[in-house]
Amino acid sequence: MQQFGIRPEEPDDWWEVEALYDLCFAPGREALSSYRLRDDVPPVAGLSLVARDGQGILAGAIRFWPVHVGDHDALLLGPVAVHPTHQGEGLGGYLIHAGVDAGRTRGWQRVMLVGDEPYYKRFGFARLSGVEMPPPTNPDRVLGLELRPGVWSGVQGAVTRWSR
Numbered sequence: 001m002q003q004f005g006i007r008p009e010e011p012d013d014w015w016e017v018e019a020l021y022d023l024c025f026a027p028g029r030e031a032l033s034s035y036r037l038r039d040d041v042p043p044v045a046g047l048s049l050v051a052r053d054g055q056g057i058l059a060g061a062i063r064f065w066p067v068h069v070g071d072h073d074a075l076l077l078g079p080v081a082v083h084p085t086h087q088g089e090g091l092g093g094y095l096i097h098a099g100v101d102a103g104r105t106r107g108w109q110r111v112m113l114v115g116d117e118p119y120y121k122r123f124g125f126a127r128l129s130g131v132e133m134p135p136p137t138n139p140d141r142v143l144g145l146e147l148r149p150g151v152w153s154g155v156q157g158a159v160t161r162w163s164r
Helices: 009-025 091-105 115-121
Strands: 004-006 049-052 058-069 074-083 110-114 142-146 157-161
Touching: 004 091, 009 074, 058 091, 058 110, 074 091, 074 157, 091 115, 091 142, 115 142
Parallel strands: 074 110
Antiparallel strands: 004 049, 049 058, 058 074, 058 157, 110 142
């Protein structure tokens, strides 16, 4: 991704990233159950990334949030968005790989998201059985990725807000 500058999101990026999400997602996106897990919880520092083009314009963004799954910790990936003028260039995939790699480097063991399996399986995500997102989430859209082999094995239960 040489045409883009990729760096961790900083506080000054927040509203610009929110505007990108508003552009890329349907109105009411914040009513989704996954947003209840994010309320008053900051994204994980250093894992949430922004991509800017050569003119410094925001081209893409990804955020990761800490959650609990039963009594295990996990990263909740999302949202990831690419400005319509840059869609189809591989930037979304690059952001997913870069964020996941940063999570692995920082010692996180598992990542989850709510999304379309046909899209996310190319990044290694697979359906998680026994992991319960708050309703009304479709259980078929709850996907996970292991950052170390076997770390999702036997992990079950409700996904809950981060508390530490």
